[in-house]
Amino acid sequence: MKFITSKDNATIRLAQKLKMKKYRDREGLFFIEGRRSVEELVMSPEHIHTLFVQEGYEEQDFIRSFGDQVCVLNEQLLNSIADTQNPQGFAAIAHQKKYDFQDMLDSSGFWVLLDRIADPGNLGSIIRSCWAFGVGGLLLTPQSVDPYNPKVVRSSMGGVLHLPIISEVDDEQVQSLQNHNWRFLCTDMQAMTPYYEADLTGKTILVLGSEAEGVSNKLKKICWNSLKIPINPQVDSLNVAVACAIIVAEAARQRKGEYRLL
Incomplete structure (x- = not known):
């Protein structure tokens, strides 16, 4: 010492x-x-x-x-x-542990893509939920908060040490994911499909949008389906971290036996 x-x-x-x-x-x-x-x-x-x-x-x-x-x-x-x-x-x-995008590209499983998530507390909570429910890893688009921001690290409660995280994912990399048969699903308050009726197995990426603007139109266009979380109509919306936890828990239920043990 x-x-x-x-x-x-x-x-x-x-x-x-x-x-x-x-x-x-x-x-x-x-x-x-x-x-x-x-x-x-x-x-x-x-x-x-x-x-x-x-x-x-x-x-x-x-x-x-x-x-x-x-x-x-x-x-x-x-x-x-x-x-x-x-x-x-x-x-x-x-x-910091660096993860190779190519390794992710050639893998399979359930990943989450965050589009311009700006709040450190939300990102930390999302990291912890993804770690808890065996998500393969997290992708962050440009303009997202740094996953090693001190508040993110605290909120993740150790999750940032275990969950693969790839930042600054650009349009070319998104296209590569499509070319490698990854299926994109996004959340949308106006969607018709409840999240628990969607197929969350296979090579799947859940897209969650910024707190202020939601998922960008550019990403919505590549999604196979849009999902909603049915809630009390008197409630405007759910926090993005809460929405993520609900859906990744359902993905874990559907994919039982496929947990990524860290």
């Missing part, structure tokens, strides 16, 4: 920079905070760059075996690198 007391330490400065996307992209790293998220991280030690622990917590069994990867900080210094007011005594720098 290393004890750090200076805010000018290089590792401390790196942690602070990772709050900004340009540094996350450049370094291929991201910041995690909170005991539960760090406990999830140490279960995948290949992701660990640095573990931060507040003085008084350094004897916790789940971090003792990581030696020089552990940095012990006082409470003030730990709070200075955290994105929340209470990081619960634990934080970390983790390596």
Whole structure:
């Protein structure tokens, strides 16, 4: 273990920079905070760059075996690198895992494509639901929020460490998916088909649109069918993360035995 007391330490400065996307992209790293998220991280030690622990917590069994990867900080210094007011005594720098689009193209299963999802809390919740229900992975179009945004990471509750995520999916890649016989389905409040009557087996991609505008017309045109979630007519709509959870749970039911074990 290393004890750090200076805010000018290089590792401390790196942690602070990772709050900004340009540094996350450049370094291929991201910041995690909170005991539960760090406990999830140490279960995948290949992701660990640095573990931060507040003085008084350094004897916790789940971090003792990581030696020089552990940095012990006082409470003030730990709070200075955290994105929340209470990081619960634990934080970390983790390596981003890069996934190959070609591998996804040649696979099969059930994936989710998010079209310009902007809210970090929604994306984090979607990642967690997809992880929970065995979704193969997540595709993000340009203008979507960064999956390694600190709020997304917190909301995913460890899901970002496990679920394959491919960002900046462009028109050419969408066309490649079509050419490889992936079937697109989207959500639409005006659709006629309830989600539980749709076939969610086979090589299927569920498209969910931005909170403000829904699925773009360009993506709607390539969808085989549009799905609705029947709700109380007095309710305007469902949050996109809630809608995603409902449909991926149904996909898991239909595809029982096909869970992607992570």
